[in-house]
Amino acid sequence: EPEVTQTPSHQVTQMGQEVILRCVPISNHLYFYWYRQILGQKVEFLVSFYNNEISEKSEIFDDQFSVERPDGSNFTLKIRSTKLEDSAMYFCASSASRGVTGGQYGYTFGSGTRLTVV
Amino acid sequence: DAKTTQPPSMDCAEGRAANLPCNHSTISGNEYVYWYRQIHSQGPQYIIHGLKNNETNEMASLIITEDRKSSTLILPHATLRDTAVYYCIVSTTGANSKLTFGKGITLSVRP
Numbered sequence: 001e002p003e004v005t006q007t008p009s010h011q012v013t014q015m016g017q018e019v020i021l022r023c024v025p026i027s028n029h030l031y032f033y034w035y036r037q038i039l040g041q042k043v044e045f046l047v048s049f050y051n052n053e054i055s056e057k058s059e060i061f062d063d064q065f066s067v068e069r070p071d072g073s074n075f076t077l078k079i080r081s082t083k084l085e086d087s088a089m090y091f092c093a094s095s096a097s098r099g100v101t102g103g104q105y106g107y108t109f110g111s112g113t114r115l116t117v118v
Numbered sequence: 119d120a121k122t123t124q125p126p127s128m129d130c131a132e133g134r135a136a137n138l139p140c141n142h143s144t145i146s147g148n149e150y151v152y153w154y155r156q157i158h159s160q161g162p163q164y165i166i167h168g169l170k171n172n173e174t175n176e177m178a179s180l181i182i183t184e185d186r187k188s189s190t191l192i193l194p195h196a197t198l199r200d201t202a203v204y205y206c207i208v209s210t211t212g213a214n215s216k217l218t219f220g221k222g223i224t225l226s227v228r229p
Contacts, residue, residue, distance in 0.1 A: 004161075033216070043162060043205075043219035056216060091161045106152060106164030107217060114159075 002026040006092050006110035013082055013117055021077045021113045023092030032075045033093040033107065034067065036060070043091070049075065082117045089114050121145070122206045122220055129226040136193040138223055140206030143187040149210050151182060152217065153191045155202040162205065162219070165191065196227045 005024040013019050025032050034046040047057040049067055064080045075094075079086055093107040123141040130136040142151065152167040166173055166180045168189075173180045179192040193200055205222040209215050 045216050109161030
């Protein structure tokens with residue numbers, strides 16, 4: 001069964017440093033997402049991406065965050081200057097389509113990257 | 119905020135059916151009901167979704183009431199590996215749709 005692959009599985013970084021979290025979505029999917037989950041809290045939406053641009057972002061996704069699809073396979077989340085409160089699990093997800101087929105496809109999530117900011 | 123209400127937890131015996139309820143009284147006509155689960159700290163896993171008809175797949179069945187204000191996810195023969203947090207989510211499928219996770223319901227399957 002196709003999978004969404006995230007690397008690294010665990011990243012430790014010092015406060016103020018930049019990190020890039022990497023994701024390889026399922027190859028024929030068109031929509032890409034980043035979510036995060038702070039330990040013990042809800043899964044929170046960060047950003048959605050379609051047709052090489054951001055289609056929606058949450059209040060959490062401020063200027064320190066950016067996303068990119070640098071080639072046909074990778075989807076990255078960059079955090080420019082990490083803060084202690086950025087420590088969380090970050091999940092990438094992809095889906096095949098929305099709208100046209102009336103919600104026939106669910107999201108496939110990756111296993112996540114645990115980001116620890118020290 | 120999530121537009122669904124779920125009890126915080128429930129348990130069931132291994133091998134028995136687990137019936138997980140969800141209220142979504144403010145659901146709109148173009149919103150689907152999705153169910154996901156999260157085992158420990160893994161990524162959420164899609165289970166099933168529906169609009170108004172009951173749905174069944176290899177994992178579960180989804181029963182949606184006629185007025186669409188509530189639904190029930192049924193795991194017909196729960197196993198210990200079904201212990202997880204289950205999320206009921208309503209979402210449109212338009213260009214700006216997204217999944218909004220609530221706290222979900224923690225299902226504990228006991229031996």
